[in-house]
Amino acid sequence: MDTFLGRYKNLIVLAAILFAQIIGLAVQVRRPAQSGETRLIRLWAVSAVTPVEKAVVHAQKWVYDAWTSYFYLRGVRRENRELRAEIERMKIDDARLSEDARMARRVQALLAFKEQYVESTIAAQVIGTSGSEQSRVLYIDKGSKDGIKPDMAVITPTGIVGKIMQVFPGSAQVLPINDQFSGVGVALKDTRLQGILKGAQNGATRLQYIMSDEKVEPGEEVITSGGDRIFPKGLPVGRVVTVEPGKDLFLNIRVVPAARLDQVEEVLVVTKIIDKEPDTKDLAPIRAADILAERLPTVPTKPGTDAAGNPKPGDANAGAATPAGGGSGSGAHPSAAGTASANKPPAGTTTISGAKPVGTATSPRSTPGTPTAGATGASKPAAAAGAKPLTTPGTGATSSPKPTGAPPTTKLPPPNGPASGATNAQAPPSGDASTTPTRKAQPASEQAPGTNPDQPAKPPSTEPPQ
Amino acid sequence: MSSRVMPYRGSLTSREQVAVYDFSWPAIIFIPLVAVLIQIFIPVGFRYFPIIDLPLMVTIFFATARRNPISGCLTGCIIGLMQDLFAGPLQFHPLGMYGIALTIIGYLASSLGLKIDVENPGSRFLITYIFFVLHQGIYFGVAHGLLRQAQVWSWSHVAISALANAVIGLFVFALLDRFKQR
Numbered sequence: 001m002d003t004f005l006g007r008y009k010n011l012i013v014l015a016a017i018l019f020a021q022i023i024g025l026a027v028q029v030r031r032p033a034q035s036g037e038t039r040l041i042r043l044w045a046v047s048a049v050t051p052v053e054k055a056v057v058h059a060q061k062w063v064y065d066a067w068t069s070y071f072y073l074r075g076v077r078r079e080n081r082e083l084r085a086e087i088e089r090m091k092i093d094d095a096r097l098s099e100d101a102r103m104a105r106r107v108q109a110l111l112a113f114k115e116q117y118v119e120s121t122i123a124a125q126v127i128g129t130s131g132s133e134q135s136r137v138l139y140i141d142k143g144s145k146d147g148i149k150p151d152m153a154v155i156t157p158t159g160i161v162g163k164i165m166q167v168f169p170g171s172a173q174v175l176p177i178n179d180q181f182s183g184v185g186v187a188l189k190d191t192r193l194q195g196i197l198k199g200a201q202n203g204a205t206r207l208q209y210i211m212s213d214e215k216v217e218p219g220e221e222v223i224t225s226g227g228d229r230i231f232p233k234g235l236p237v238g239r240v241v242t243v244e245p246g247k248d249l250f251l252n253i254r255v256v257p258a259a260r261l262d263q264v265e266e267v268l269v270v271t272k273i274i275d276k277e278p279d280t281k282d283l284a285p286i287r288a289a290d291i292l293a294e295r296l297p298t299v300p301t302k303p304g305t306d307a308a309g310n311p312k313p314g315d316a317n318a319g320a321a322t323p324a325g326g327g328s329g330s331g332a333h334p335s336a337a338g339t340a341s342a343n344k345p346p347a348g349t350t351t352i353s354g355a356k357p358v359g360t361a362t363s364p365r366s367t368p369g370t371p372t373a374g375a376t377g378a379s380k381p382a383a384a385a386g387a388k389p390l391t392t393p394g395t396g397a398t399s400s401p402k403p404t405g406a407p408p409t410t411k412l413p414p415p416n417g418p419a420s421g422a423t424n425a426q427a428p429p430s431g432d433a434s435t436t437p438t439r440k441a442q443p444a445s446e447q448a449p450g451t452n453p454d455q456p457a458k459p460p461s462t463e464p465p466q
Numbered sequence: 467m468s469s470r471v472m473p474y475r476g477s478l479t480s481r482e483q484v485a486v487y488d489f490s491w492p493a494i495i496f497i498p499l500v501a502v503l504i505q506i507f508i509p510v511g512f513r514y515f516p517i518i519d520l521p522l523m524v525t526i527f528f529a530t531a532r533r534n535p536i537s538g539c540l541t542g543c544i545i546g547l548m549q550d551l552f553a554g555p556l557q558f559h560p561l562g563m564y565g566i567a568l569t570i571i572g573y574l575a576s577s578l579g580l581k582i583d584v585e586n587p588g589s590r591f592l593i594t595y596i597f598f599v600l601h602q603g604i605y606f607g608v609a610h611g612l613l614r615q616a617q618v619w620s621w622s623h624v625a626i627s628a629l630a631n632a633v634i635g636l637f638v639f640a641l642l643d644r645f646k647q648r
Binding site for chain 2: 013014017021022024028029041042045052053056057126127128129130131132133134135137138139166173175180181200201202265
């Protein structure tokens, strides 16, 4: 017996260790941990390591910030210029989109439609990973002490990241959407087809359960569907890259996540989501004429004309510049009602329909937020009427003398106070100071329909602005 | 502490090439710990780092340097369980998956170290390459066979990862050689 044990001592020890671990595996599989439950040994290990990781990550971040903020500033000026230009473009887009949002909220209010809103978030730093290819979990530096709970959504401004799996006192474990055990309810943005986004062992993400007879195009955006009750509806998820016929009547759709999951450093944990009806307090009361006007067809684009009435080349938006878009119209500041053509390519010009006299923006650098700057020749009744200077982003769309590439729109504005164009976003709903001087500045026949609350709403399609 | 020359029945190398090394206790404790910490921390900033398996390299290094199968088993078991602690959610990654894999690797590496020279870079490259493939196979077997998890085996991916680990392993082993006590 002694000889046997001595001869096979190594193998016996190996078998004993393996047997103990297999029994341990069986026990864990037999009694799987509930969601949020944590083994004590794992809790101790993570709690012991978390302070070290936090210290290392924060020290690294401090050094990196010091380097990038004080020493390595190459190209910052150029980047700053580009960002400023982008901000101005986005201001114009914002004015247009906020108008669409208002309209959507009105419709939602009519339908008593409840939406999910992200009420509060907690910013967290990624301090670790699983360190293996088989699992792609992340560790963040916020835990139960900070109010983190299992199954909370983890997002970034560019897209969703994953959900909280296990929570420790000072840290939490995040299961990213590209993990092989992850699943997210998603929908295709254009076709509204719903499926499940699953991760794979190699870190790829695939959209499953889309029938093979459906038409899905590469490049289509994928958003959360809200069906998993973890992620609010409508958050960006990614983009379709390839679509191939798969097995079992379903398409094999590969999706590239919108968030950089392999290099994510800071995330937001959604700690509270509320279901509520859209807030329509700041919207004007809905009238039947408004709804009718929303449903009417848009006005086709006309070529623009200069001050002499000649058509202007390249001015696709002329003659139909509307308040809802990048241009200005009724309710716009009259001083902005100019043709910003000085030193500008024709595409950048914005002719305000019906605005007389036509002004010329002499300064190509006048910001959209201050449309009076550099605009000459235009009467300024707004100032005389005591209207506030239009400096909010919403007013930036009144007349942009810069060729910012604002998308020309031919959509008529909703004939209501704040909805009637890119007027001051903080202005009262209707009959406010920003609309009153406009009515003074423009002939009555050239006002956009519905801007005068005293007049009955006129269908916008009957008289396109000239 | 000086190295001991351990005669072993069936050794394929000379007596000088099967020298058994010892390590200080801080090295025994902190080297695996640092390896696991680096493994869970570095991938935050480096996308492809997870294909490098530092705990596996440390297991192979200790096992081949000590040339004791029992010690190799225990070292692999402890390092594997440490890796398991951070590897994933408990529902999908129970404790013991890496533990089993590294226990077997530790045993085999120490047994192999008794028979062949594992000091030169060529043999280290081959050992790391082979043991990485074996490690992946054992993990796949545990996940797929014991836990019925859906796993995908890709020969090309494993081969490339093994190559990367074998190359990196040369530098890691050279670094860890400094902790050997003669």
